Amino acid sequence: MYTLDPKKVPQPDETLDSYIRRLRKDAQISQQHLATMAGIHLQSVGKLERGKTTKLNQKTKTGLARALSIPTEYLEAICSGQPIAEIENYKFCPQCWTPGTEPDSAWTLYRAKYCLLCGSKLRNHCTSCGETLTSFKHKFCPHCGTSYQEKPKKRK
Ligand SMILES: [Zn+2]
Numbered sequence: 514m515y516t517l518d519p520k521k522v523p524q525p526d527e528t529l530d531s532y533i534r535r536l537r538k539d540a541q542i543s544q545q546h547l548a549t550m551a552g553i554h555l556q557s558v559g560k561l562e563r564g565k566t567t568k569l570n571q572k573t574k575t576g577l578a579r580a581l582s583i584p585t586e587y588l589e590a591i592c593s594g595q596p597i598a599e600i601e602n603y604k605f606c607p608q609c610w611t612p613g614t615e616p617d618s619a620w621t622l623y624r625a626k627y628c629l630l631c632g633s634k635l636r637n638h639c640t641s642c643g644e645t646l647t648s649f650k651h652k653f654c655p656h657c658g659t660s661y662q663e664k665p666k667k668r669k
Pocket residue numbers: 606607608609610628629630631632633
């Protein structure tokens with residue numbers, strides 16, 4: 514299970530080499546260290562970061578994902594050129610989330626589709642106009658002013 518760190522999500526214009534390099538630098542580890550952690554050759558890391566590798570084999574992918582604490586799906590997405598926008602990182606439960614506060618990490622998990630607390634379907638957009646949520650600091654949709662919270666929270 515991963516707690517999604519927004520900084521670890523591949524950026525829309527990022528390539529595999531710059532992505533790996535960025536995560537490695539963020540983690541403050543050397544190429545040698547990354548290679549050891551991922552169980553791959555130092556040359557492979559070097560080639561990757563020079564943009565010589567565009568496809569990862571399964572071993573490299575799982576090794577790198579483990580070493581960099583990212584889901585392998587990120588690496589798959591960036592290799593296949595899949596739009597990263599499809600990776601929904603700003604997901605929330607319309608019932609449990611209090612807009613303007615930090616979300617429960619259970620919602621931002623890569624594969625989470627439903628709220629673990631109440632079973633509601635998670636969403637990442639405004640119900641009224643469909644604009645995607647861009648910050649958990651927003652309480653209302655910046656486009657149409659609709660509250661992100663579906664119903665007032667029921668207190669027991
Ligand atoms: Zn919920």
